[in-house]
Amino acid sequence: xxxxxSAAEPSKxxxxxxxxxxxxxxxxxxxxxxxxxxxxxPRNGIRDNxxxxxxxxxxxxxxxxxxxxxxxxxxxxxMNVPDVVNLMANTSVLSVSLPLTPITLWAGPRWSFLIFxxxxxxxxxxxxxxxxxxxxxxxxxxxxxxxxxxxFAPAMISHANSHPNIVSQFVVPLIIWRTLRLAExxxxxxxGVLLALVIVxxxxxxxxxxxxxxxxxxxxxxxxxxxxxxxxxxxxxxxxGLGVAAVIAGALLAYPLWVQFFGPGAYSGLSTLIRxxxxxxxxxxxxxxxxxxxxxxxxxxxxxxxxxxxxxxxxPLVILVIALVWWMRRNAVVLGLAAVGxxxxxxxxxxxxxxxxxxxxxxxxxxxxxxxxxxxxxxPTRWSLALTPIIGVLLALxxxxxxxxxxxxxxxxxxxxxxxxxxLAMALLPIVPTPLPARxxxxxxxxxxxxxxxxxxxxxxxxxxxxxxxxxxxxxxxWSAETRLDMPLARGYFLYPDTRPGGDRxxxxxAPPRPTSTFFETVRRTDAVPPITPQDRVAAVDDLRYWRAxxxxxxxxxPQAEALRRxxxxxxxxxxxxxxxxxxxxxxxxAD
Numbered sequence: 001x002x003x004x005x006s007a008a009e010p011s012k013x014x015x016x017x018x019x020x021x022x023x024x025x026x027x028x029x030x031x032x033x034x035x036x037x038x039x040x041x042p043r044n045g046i047r048d049n050x051x052x053x054x055x056x057x058x059x060x061x062x063x064x065x066x067x068x069x070x071x072x073x074x075x076x077x078x079m080n081v082p083d084v085v086n087l088m089a090n091t092s093v094l095s096v097s098l099p100l101t102p103i104t105l106w107a108g109p110r111w112s113f114l115i116f117x118x119x120x121x122x123x124x125x126x127x128x129x130x131x132x133x134x135x136x137x138x139x140x141x142x143x144x145x146x147x148x149x150x151x152f153a154p155a156m157i158s159h160a161n162s163h164p165n166i167v168s169q170f171v172v173p174l175i176i177w178r179t180l181r182l183a184e185x186x187x188x189x190x191x192g193v194l195l196a197l198v199i200v201x202x203x204x205x206x207x208x209x210x211x212x213x214x215x216x217x218x219x220x221x222x223x224x225x226x227x228x229x230x231x232x233x234x235x236x237x238x239x240x241g242l243g244v245a246a247v248i249a250g251a252l253l254a255y256p257l258w259v260q261f262f263g264p265g266a267y268s269g270l271s272t273l274i275r276x277x278x279x280x281x282x283x284x285x286x287x288x289x290x291x292x293x294x295x296x297x298x299x300x301x302x303x304x305x306x307x308x309x310x311x312x313x314x315x316p317l318v319i320l321v322i323a324l325v326w327w328m329r330r331n332a333v334v335l336g337l338a339a340v341g342x343x344x345x346x347x348x349x350x351x352x353x354x355x356x357x358x359x360x361x362x363x364x365x366x367x368x369x370x371x372x373x374x375x376x377x378x379x380p381t382r383w384s385l386a387l388t389p390i391i392g393v394l395l396a397l398x399x400x401x402x403x404x405x406x407x408x409x410x411x412x413x414x415x416x417x418x419x420x421x422x423x424l425a426m427a428l429l430p431i432v433p434t435p436l437p438a439r440x441x442x443x444x445x446x447x448x449x450x451x452x453x454x455x456x457x458x459x460x461x462x463x464x465x466x467x468x469x470x471x472x473x474x475x476x477x478x479w480s481a482e483t484r485l486d487m488p489l490a491r492g493y494f495l496y497p498d499t500r501p502g503g504d505r506x507x508x509x510x511a512p513p514r515p516t517s518t519f520f521e522t523v524r525r526t527d528a529v530p531p532i533t534p535q536d537r538v539a540a541v542d543d544l545r546y547w548r549a550x551x552x553x554x555x556x557x558x559p560q561a562e563a564l565r566r567x568x569x570x571x572x573x574x575x576x577x578x579x580x581x582x583x584x585x586x587x588x589x590x591a592d
Contacts, residue, residue, distance in 0.1 A: 019140045020133075026144070027125030030152055030433075031118045034160055037438035038114055044438035045110075048306035052162035054474035054481075055493050057109040060116070061481035062087065063097020064104040068484075074259045078485040079477070079492035080511050081462035082548055086265030088256050089507075090494050093165050095204035096120075109481040117160060120168030125151030128392065131173035135180060136393060137400035146396025149428070153388040154288035157433040158309035161290075171202040172213050172389065179217055182241035183234035191237075192244025199249045203256075208378060212344070212386040219340035220333060227332025267497035267507040269376030274507075277304050278350025278364070279311050279384040280357065288312035293430035301357040303381075310348065310384040313391070317427040321391055324398040334397060341390040348384035377507075399424075441478075442557055447580025448479045453487050453551060456588070461550030464490045464587075466564045467524045468517045471509040475555070490547035491517060514546070515539035519571070520564065527560045529567045540571045544591040552585040 038044050046053050058079070065071045065078075073094055075084040096116055097104070104112040128150040133143035150156075150169070159166040178195040182188065202210045224231055260266060269275075280302040287294030288309045296306070303309050313321075328334040351367035353360045366380045399420070406416040447453060453463055465476040474493040497505035500512050513521075516539060523529060544552075554564055554576070565583050569575060572590060576583040 016140070020130075023129050023140065023144050023147075024126050027122045027129070027148070027151060030125065030148070031122035034121060034152070034157060034433050034436055035114065035118045036435045038436070039118075041438070041440075042110070043440055043443075045441040046162045047437040047439035049162035050439070050441070051471060051474040051493060052307070053113065054477040056093070056116070056162065056164060057113045057481040058477040058485070059087075059091070059093050060097045060100060060104050060109040060112040061485050062092065063094055064101040064109075064112075065485050066094070067098060067101040068105070074256055075264060076485070078480065078488050079494060080265075080496070081460075081488050081490050082546065083511065084264050085492065085494045085496065086260065086263055086267075088260035088263070089266055091165050091206060093205060095201050096164075096168065105484075110478075113164065117162075117164040117167065120164050120170070121151055121156065121160065123170035124156075124168060124172075127170040127173040128389070131177055132393070132396045135177060137396050139400045139403060142396045142399035142403060145399050145424075146392040146394075148392075149395055150389045150392035152433050153392070154291055154294075154312040154431050154433075155310045155385045155388050157290040157436070158288060158307055158312070159385070160436055161307040163307055165206045166209065166385070168205060169209060169389070171198055171205060172209065174198045175202060175210075175213055176217055179221070179242075182238045182245075183231070185234070185237050188237045188240035189244055192241035193248060195241065195245040196248035196252070199245065200252050203249075203253055208382060211374070211378070212383070216340045216344070216386060216390065219343075220336040223332050223336025223339065227335065265496055266505075267495060268505040269371075270379065270507050272506075274379060275370050275376065276350060277308060277379050277381045278352070278354060278366070279345075279348040279381045280354045281349065282356040283309070283311040284313060284345070284384075285315035285318055286312050287314055287430060290434055290436065291431045292434060308379075308381055310381050311387070312431075313387075314427070314430050317391070317431065320423060320427045321394060324394050328394075328397060328401060331397070334394065337390050337394060341387050344383040344386045344390075348381055348387075350380040442475070442555070444479050444482055445553075445555065445581035447553065447582045447584065448483065448487065450580060451483075452580050453483075453553075456550035456586070457486075457488060458550070461548045461588070461591070462488045462490045464544070464547055464549045464552045466552060466554040466568060467520045467560075469493050469510070470521075473524075490549060514543045516543035516571075520567065523563050523567045524560045527563050529563055529570065532567075532570050537571060537573075541590050544587050547591075549587050549591045552587050554583040556581075556583055 032039065038046070062071070062076055062078070066073045073092070074088045075086055077084045079085050100112045100116060103115055125147050128147035129143050132146050133140050137143055156167050175195070175198050178191065178198055181191045182195065184191060199210065202213070283302040286302055287298060289296040289299045289306065291312070293314065294312070299309055299312065325334060325338045346365045349364040349366065351364055351370055353362045353364050369375050370380065402416060402420050406413045409416065457463060467473050468491045469476045469489060470491065471493055476489055477493055480487045480489050491511050493510060495507045495509065496511050497503070498508050498512055499505065503512070515536070519536060552568060554561060554568065558564070565576065568585055572585060572587060574585045574587065574590070576585045
């Protein structure tokens with residue numbers, strides 16, 4: 001994968017350290033550019049995915065609580081009272097939330113979320129840069145090109161809309177690096193231990209990315225073995241180190257994974273609706289809304305939401321990648337990357353292929369796999385997310401080969417460089433990222449920030465918010481996070497098994513509905529109060545007792561606040577008071 005010319009570049013220039021420093025700085029600046037609207041005004045939140053931002057702020061507060069209060073890390077009772085939330089099944093990001101505890105305690109969960117998001121992007125670029133420049137091509141310019149794509153491609157910017165666990169892929173190059181080092185003779189134990197540790201690190205960041213990394217890396221290693229027979233002599237230390245890594249990682253992850261799949265709050269796969277989220281075939285040659293050439297009007301018909309634009313490479317880049325694979329087809333690594341990329345692209349099409357927003361009726365390969373264990377928890381469109389690092393590595397390999405070609409043909413060096421710059425500009429300039437859209441967040445009510453809620457949660461009681469939090473309204477999670485989770489919530493926004501008859505424990509995005517939660521969801525959706533029956537009042541008391549409710553609060557800034565206020569007053573028979581920026585119902589007499 002390297003050549004003498006590329007390996008000698010740093011020593012010839014004598015500027016390797018300064019180039020590395022500039023590369024690192026460039027990735028930090030690019031990450032700040034993408035998140036600029038959040039940094040310039042701390043009152044802003046991510047416009048296109050405020051619910052997930054609130055959830056991750058809650059997760060950051062949970063990590064701090066694990067450190068300061070020695071809270072149990074894998075489940076939590078601070079949401080979904082009186083039940084618990086299985087955080088292993090909800091991307092608890094403990095490998096980041098624990099180290100960022102000082103930031104969370106000092107500046108609050110919103111700042112630790114923003115640092116997580118920004119440094120996740122920057123660190124991903126840095127990590128790929130050092131892997132590419134030290135292991136894959138050993139040439140800093142091509143390495144920077146490939147790393148910049150890996151960290152700031154359209155799919156990564158799309159997921160930067162409140163998915164910091166997905167854009168933080170800085171552990172992936174470490175896994176690749178440590179896997180390749182397994183072939184070193186005499187160091188199988190040391191290398192196996194180090195590989196296990198980075199696997200565990202990634203497991204507590206995002207298991208979906210770990211699964212895709214394992215599949216892709218396995219395919220490339222197999223291609224190397226088949227394409228380069230000389231490497232087979234390293235099979236023994238490689239296998240020994242891999243066995244050590246499997247044993248240690250398995251031992252360290254056995255209990256957390258048991259909690260995830262069999263513990264309280266464990267679910268049996270995603271819903272059929274979510275498993276139907278696939279990549280539209282036309283999205284591969286379209287432009288992302290978060291890129292220079294794109295806009296929301298062009299991308300909306302092709303995706304479910306702004307955070308799942310997992311392809312959107314644009315037709316010039318697609319043509320360039322196909323040309324690079326053909327040009328470098330004698331390289332075993334390139335063939336391995338191309339093969340696994342094609343498989344991932346086919347998987348991403350889901351159970352039925354869609355083109356330009358319309359179902360084609362043609363079944364996709366994923367239809368035969370989507371119900372298998374583990375795979376039933378994968379969103380199929382995210383297989384196209386895995387194409388980003390594959391294309392990044394191909395770009396680095398192609399740029400390095402062109403560099404060596406120019407070195408051999410000095411007379412044509414100018415023409416080669418001009419052609420290369422022109423082609424790269426045509427393919428990459430249209431997908432240069434733009435800053436994430438931001439939106440002003442409502443300040444947290446003084447009732448929450450002042451601690452006025454504390455008397456109402458004594459003796460294990462919870463706070464009930466109107467409407468009750470779910471996938472469309474997660475603001476109460478932010479409020480709870482700002483109290484360091486001292487304010488427990490009824491229900492919430494999380495993945496939870498459907499325990500109703502016939503639900504088969506398929507994941508919901510909140511707890512199973514109760515009569516009162518369904519009632520208030522109707523009020524919010526219609527902005528009207530339906531007729532209230534005696535049975536509704538009895539059910540409301542039962543639900544308040546089930547939730548161990550001490551207080552019900554309503555943010556009067558909500559568009560449906562007046563209807564929700566009248567509904568709760570009529571339902572409970574309690575007149576609310578306006579205090580600390582909320583409407584407050586003291587329901588302790590009803591719930592006790």
